[in-house]
Amino acid sequence: xxEKWVENVxxxxxxxxxxxxxxxxxxxxxxxxxxLIGEVIDELGIRERTVAVAPVGCSVLLYNYFELDCAEAxxxxxxxxxxxxxxxxxxxxxxxxxxxxxxxxIGIAEIIWAATxxxxxxxxxxxxxxxxxxxxxxxxxxxxGQVTGSSPMGRDVEMTGMPIRMAELLAGLPGSSYVVxxxxxxxxxxxxxxxxxxxxxxxxxxxxxxxxxxFLSSCPTNWGLAPYEALNWIKENMVPYYPLGDYKVVxxxxxxx
Amino acid sequence: MAKELLKGxxxxxxxxxxxxxQAYFGYPITPQTELLEHMSLRMPQLGRVFLQxxxxxxxxxxxxxxxxxxxxxxxxxxxPGISLMQEGLSYIACSEVPVVVVDIMRGGPGLxxxxxxQADYNQLTKGAGHGDFRSIVLAPSSVQEAIDFTVLAFxxxxxYRTLAILAGDGMVGQMxxxxxxxxxxxxxxxxxxxxxxxxRSRPKNIITSLFLSAENLEEVNTRLQAKINRxxxxxxxxxxxxxxxxxxxxxxxxxxxxxxxxxxxxARLQGIRAGLLRxxxxxxxxxxxxxxxxxxSQRERSVKSVLVVEMSAGQMVEDVRLGVRGRVPVYFxxxxxxxxxxxxxxxxxxxxLARRQNEVTEPGADYREDLQGPASTPMAA
Numbered sequence: 001x002x003e004k005w006v007e008n009v010x011x012x013x014x015x016x017x018x019x020x021x022x023x024x025x026x027x028x029x030x031x032x033x034x035x036l037i038g039e040v041i042d043e044l045g046i047r048e049r050t051v052a053v054a055p056v057g058c059s060v061l062l063y064n065y066f067e068l069d070c071a072e073a074x075x076x077x078x079x080x081x082x083x084x085x086x087x088x089x090x091x092x093x094x095x096x097x098x099x100x101x102x103x104x105x106i107g108i109a110e111i112i113w114a115a116t117x118x119x120x121x122x123x124x125x126x127x128x129x130x131x132x133x134x135x136x137x138x139x140x141x142x143x144x145g146q147v148t149g150s151s152p153m154g155r156d157v158e159m160t161g162m163p164i165r166m167a168e169l170l171a172g173l174p175g176s177s178y179v180v181x182x183x184x185x186x187x188x189x190x191x192x193x194x195x196x197x198x199x200x201x202x203x204x205x206x207x208x209x210x211x212x213x214x215f216l217s218s219c220p221t222n223w224g225l226a227p228y229e230a231l232n233w234i235k236e237n238m239v240p241y242y243p244l245g246d247y248k249v250v251x252x253x254x255x256x257x
Numbered sequence: 258m259a260k261e262l263l264k265g266x267x268x269x270x271x272x273x274x275x276x277x278x279q280a281y282f283g284y285p286i287t288p289q290t291e292l293l294e295h296m297s298l299r300m301p302q303l304g305r306v307f308l309q310x311x312x313x314x315x316x317x318x319x320x321x322x323x324x325x326x327x328x329x330x331x332x333x334x335x336x337p338g339i340s341l342m343q344e345g346l347s348y349i350a351c352s353e354v355p356v357v358v359v360d361i362m363r364g365g366p367g368l369x370x371x372x373x374x375q376a377d378y379n380q381l382t383k384g385a386g387h388g389d390f391r392s393i394v395l396a397p398s399s400v401q402e403a404i405d406f407t408v409l410a411f412x413x414x415x416x417y418r419t420l421a422i423l424a425g426d427g428m429v430g431q432m433x434x435x436x437x438x439x440x441x442x443x444x445x446x447x448x449x450x451x452x453x454x455x456x457r458s459r460p461k462n463i464i465t466s467l468f469l470s471a472e473n474l475e476e477v478n479t480r481l482q483a484k485i486n487r488x489x490x491x492x493x494x495x496x497x498x499x500x501x502x503x504x505x506x507x508x509x510x511x512x513x514x515x516x517x518x519x520x521x522x523x524a525r526l527q528g529i530r531a532g533l534l535r536x537x538x539x540x541x542x543x544x545x546x547x548x549x550x551x552x553x554s555q556r557e558r559s560v561k562s563v564l565v566v567e568m569s570a571g572q573m574v575e576d577v578r579l580g581v582r583g584r585v586p587v588y589f590x591x592x593x594x595x596x597x598x599x600x601x602x603x604x605x606x607x608x609x610l611a612r613r614q615n616e617v618t619e620p621g622a623d624y625r626e627d628l629q630g631p632a633s634t635p636m637a638a
Contacts (some may be wrong), residue, residue, distance in 0.1 A: 049455035053322070069453040071325045072465035074348050077318035080310070084322025084330070085453060088280050089304045092455055110318070114310040177538075257575045 007252040014038040014049045027227020029184045029219040030058060030126065034065055036190070037097075037124065041068070046205070050093040051085055053078045055107075057099035068130050072144045076107020079114035082121045093204055095122040103130045104140040104166050113168065118175035118209040122200045125166060128217040129238060136222030140164045143237060148222070163241065167214040171247035177209035179248040183216035183239065185231040192244075199256065208252045217244055260435040260483075265400045265425060266379060268436055269333070269359055270295035272407040272453075277444040279328035280306035282319035284338060288427040289361035292333045299348040313338035317345030317358075324354040325464045325563070327452025329411055333359035334378050335427075337368065339385070347386030351466035352476065353484075355414035359407070359423045361430035364595035369578060372595020373427030375511055378572035381424050382540040389478055391485050392420035393492060394539040397429055398515040401436040406537075408439055413492065419486055424539060426568060428597065430514040494537035495546050499525065502531025504559070505610050506550055508577050509566040510536045513598065517566050520603035529611045539573070547580040562610050563587045566603055 013019060017038035024030045042049050047068065054062040056075035063070030073081040078096035086094040103111050103125050114121065130148055131137040134169075137150040139161045145154040171179040178200055182193040193215060202209035216238045218230035225233055268290045273281075281296040302309035306323070316332050318432050334342065339360050349356050361505035364370040369407075375465050381394045393413050397403040403425055410421035448454055449632045453462055457463070468474035490499040498518055500506060505524075509517040514535035523532040534550060551560055565574040574589045584612050590606045591599045 010323075021287075024376050048457035051326075051453045051455060060467060063461075063465060067456065067461055069456050070464070071322065071453055072463075073321075074318060077314070077321075077345070080315040080318035081322035081325070083308070083315075084280070084282065084319035085326050086322075087308060087327045088323045088330070089329045089454065095268050109311055110315055113315065121494045191334070 014042040016041040016067055018065055019186065020064060022065055023061060024058065024211040025221040027218065027230055029128075029215070032061070032184050033124065033193070033215055033217065034188070036194045036197055038066065040194065040201060044198070044201055044205070045080070046093050046201065049091065050095070051208070053082045053085065053094065053096040055096065055098040055102040056133075057102050059097055059099065059126065060133065062097055076102050077110055078102065079107065079110040079121070079123065083114055083117075083119050086119065086121050090120065092123070093201065095124060097124045098126065099132065100125070100127045100129065100139045100141040104164050108191065110257070111166075112173065115170045115173045115210045115212070116175040118177065120204055120207055120209055122204050123198075123210075123212040124178070125212055126217045127166070127214055127238075127242065128219040129163070130219050130222045132219050132222055134181045136219075139167075141242075143241060165242060167212070167242075167247045170212055175210055176212065176248050177250045178203045178211040178253045180246045181242060181244050183234055183244055185216070185218070185234045196230045199253070202256050203253050206252075206256060208250070208256070214242070216244070258437050258440065260437050262433055263400055263438070264291060265304050265430045266291035266361065266405050267295045268400050269407050269423065269425070269430075271299070271360075271438055272404040273411070274299055275333055275356070275439050275441045276305065276408045277329050277442045278411070278616060279306065279444045280323045280324070280330045281332065282308050282310050282316045282330070283332045284310050284316050284334065286463050288333045288363055288373070288430050289359065290360070291619065292359065292430070310375050311343040314344065316348075317342040319350050320356055321345050321352070321354070324349065324356050325352070327448035327454065329415075331357040331359065333361065335361050335363045336365050336380070339377060339494065343386040346392070347388050348466045349388065350386065350390035350392065350420055350481070351388065351425045352464050353418040353481075354464065355418050355421075355471045355625050357410045357421050357423070359408070359425065362424065362426045364593075367513045370595050371427065371599060372433070372594065373512060374568045375426050375513060375595060376569035376572065376593065377424065378539060378567070379423050385420075385422070390481055391488075391540050392614045393417070393488060393541075394422045394424050394573075396424045396510040396537060396539050397607075398431065398535065399436070399510050400429070400434045403429055404438060405438055409527075419484065419488070424511070426512050427595070438503050440545060470527070481601055490539040491540060493543050493545065494542050495543040496533070496535040496536070496537060498530035498533040500534055500550055500579045502530055502559075503550070504530040504561045504614065504631070505607055506532055506534060506560045506563045507572070507603070507607070508509045508534045508547070508563060509567060510539060510573065512567045513568050514613070516598055516600055517603055519600035520607060523600065523604050524607045527608075529607060531607050536573070542576045542580070544580045547577065551581050551584050560585055561614055564606055564610060565589045566598060566606075567591045568598070569593060
């Protein structure tokens with residue numbers, strides 16, 4: 001009798017992701033984080049009631065990569081836009097996806113107030129310590145001494161202040177419910193990040209309030225590093241200043257687990 | 258419904274609610290704050306959304322978000338707040354979502370003061386943000402019109418998927434007079450097919466103002482301009498008073514237009530043929546009615562000069578000059594800083610013009626410096 005070969009599908013593109021090539025640079029972790037978010041949205045079965053708000057920055061074209069209803073916000077205003085979208089349709093799942101310039105610099109008032117109000121939205125905050133889309137200028141989260149297009153001699157903290165730690169800041173506000181920092185530089189951190197994405201969406205689905213994940217992310221192009229070196233750079237340079245961990249998990253969220 | 262004594266700001270808020278407003282986002286600023294206060298009480302009572310934002314910047318972006326969800330939404334502010342909203346207004350215009358904005362104009366520039374002016378005319382009618390766009394701008398001159406135009410603003414915003422702005426001045430916002438509110442309309446239950454409600458059993462909807470290729474963005478701009486041209490052709494609104502046989506045509510809007518009526522009646526009693534053209538839509542500006550009235554100046558009894566009265570240093574007067582095209586002189590009388598012209602001041606201008614009518618009639622004479630208003634009431638252009 002002939003041996004029968006059976007092919008098993010072990011992985012498929014999530015329905016929440018579009019089957020298109022991205023414009024992201026080789027080694028950039030935006031694509032990876034998109035994938036994790038798309039997988040979790042599929043897993044939770046919320047694709048048909050989710051609305052995404054894209055930022056200004058490298059992920060400005062996010063709406064091309066997700067098979068979700070999407071709005072494109074002005075620079076930094078995604079949390080305000082998400083507030084409007086969510087308040088008039090509280091049964092929908094609304095998330096923003098924002099970079100460090102967008103969230104921590106120009107949009108810092110909007111994110112602080114969304115968190116303060118305990119807005120029932122989810123925020124994915126991509127911290128790669130640089131302005132990617134404009135070609136590598138100093139970000140509010142650039143590290144001391146970091147050489148960028150607008151700090152050619154290295155970030156001078158005497159002049160610009162120290163980089164801002166957003167997860168810690170937002171966790172300190174009474175309105176936030178779930179604030180954690182994750183990364184995606186190896187298998188273990190990717191798995192942890194995926195779990196946090198799931199928790200963040202479940203926080204919103206249960207009406208438990210404001211959830212935010214800060215991802216320490218890479219920018220090989222503007223850091224001037226090869227993709228693998230860039231992942232190491234996160235681990236060696238960013239993690240010491242931005243420790244990974246859970247900064248705020250209110251009781252209501254703990255009970256979800 | 259019976260008339261009731263209503264404050265302008267409260268009347269606008271209640272009219273919006275009765276027009277089916279589903280969400281309001283705003284930030285306190287004098288002289289419009291009663292509007293926001295009324296919303297804060299009534300909207301939650303009706304199970305609708307009210308939120309006091311952290312800034313006008315946030316407020317307009319909340320409005321943008323809610324409008325993307327396809328609901329009736331508005332915000333209100335005054336000049337300094339409208340300046341902060343310009344970013345959002347530009348995005349909203351490009352995204353073609355319907356939004357109503359109320360500007361209760363106060364004195365400027367800068368922090369200025371909280372007295373009534375009309376000095377946001379250019380800001381509101383010439384775009385109100387970066388890039389090529391126009392908004393429909395409605396200028397009420399009474400509490401009743403503030404109510405009626407608020408309801409109209411929602412219908413026009415929906416009809417054209419555009420920004421509709423109610424341009425009241427501090428006088429309209431703050432004064433109380435008898436007016437009739439409309440019946441309560443239920444907010445629409447269904448959402449438009451372009452709304453961001455979740456991609457359920459349909460392809461995803463995207464609302465964006467980003468179009469990276471020149472071809473795509475030019476296509477968007479062409480569509481916006483076509484819409485603006487349709488609005489220009491179909492939505493011009495104005496009022497005429499004794500304009501048909503007027504020799505001196507006053508052009509004034511809002512509170513200034515209302516005050517001008519008193520002056521015109523007095524001038525008529527003194528045998529001077531004065532009349533009024535009061536633009537109700539500041540954009541689209543009533544160029545055709547103005548043109549018709551000035552065209553008639555070829556006849557024996559007709560417009561010999563135009564007097565523009567504004568509570569500003571002269572902004573609408575530029576549009577009037579464009580429309581008149583030098584056929585008759587265009588004079589300007591304005592008060593700034595929150596000073597409201599008295600009927601007598603306008604009457605003095607009319608009397609002065611009537612005296613000069615026989616002396617100076619050549620086109621372009623309006624630029625002569627000796628034709629300025631009385632020294633005690635400057636602001637001639």
